[in-house]
Amino acid sequence: MARSSSGIIVATLTVAALAGVGFLAVQAEAAPDHPATHASGQTAGKAKDGDQGKDKATGATGQEQGKAPNAIPENSGTGLRVVYGLAQKRVWLVGSDGKATRTFEVAPSTVSPPPGSYAVTSRAPTVTGSDGIPIEHVVRFHRDAAGVVFGFSAAVDGSSPKPDATKKTGGIREQPADGRAMWEFAVNNTPVVVVP
Structure with a gap:
């Protein structure tokens, strides 16, 4: 028994x-899948305080996105490229396999580039921004007919811009870690696709 x-x-x-x-x-x-890792070993952007209920990789809620983490906007080209979503204020670094290796939020200035396809035209390790703040990892991709230059950069001190509405500037500010990732990814002639 x-x-x-x-x-x-x-x-x-x-x-x-x-x-x-x-x-x-x-x-x-x-x-959920682990965030994508960039070739530099850095992972996709993480959610900030106050972003509860949002996708940690893309920042969009399930209702807004309805797609997997790191979902790249539709009609944003193919292959290796930088994708900049104007409405989302977000950038995707897309590898040659068509998958996002990193995505992060950005802070645009007073003027936005029109949607379309561009390419990186010039880069600068450090300069002074139009707001007088020292910036680094500048990646430029377009100059419009009015002479406004559009490019990505990060403030050396990590601050976000406070654009002067009376000035027409096209700087797109990133956080320092995102600026470094962009700098490593977007060499001259890298395609940049701007979507609405």
């Missing part, structure tokens, strides 16, 4: 252990 009780106890524990493993497997399957 004691053996039968032991056998039942062992069988019960085995069933409980298998159920626990099955539960963990279901949880792992339902968990």
Whole structure:
């Protein structure tokens, strides 16, 4: 009789252990993918305080995006490119395989480039921004007919711009880590696609 009780106890524990493993497997399957890693080893942008309920990689809520993390905007070209979403105030660094390696929010200035396809025209390690703030990792991609230059950059001190509405400037400010990633990714002639 004691053996039968032991056998039942062992069988019960085995069933409980298998159920626990099955539960963990279901949880792992339902968990979101890990953020994409850029060639530099840095991961896609993380959610900031106050962004609860938003996708940590793209910043969009499920209702806004309805797509997987790092979802690249539709009609944004193919292959290796930088994608800048005007309405989302977000950039995607897209590898030659067509997958986003990094995405992050940006702070635009007073003028935005028109949607279209461009290419990196020039770069500068450090300059002074139109707002008088020292900036680094400047990646320029367009100059409009009025002479406004559009490009990505990061303030050395990590500050966000406070654009003067009376000035027409086209700087697109990034956080320093994102600026470094852009600098490493977007060499001269790298395609830049601006979407609405």
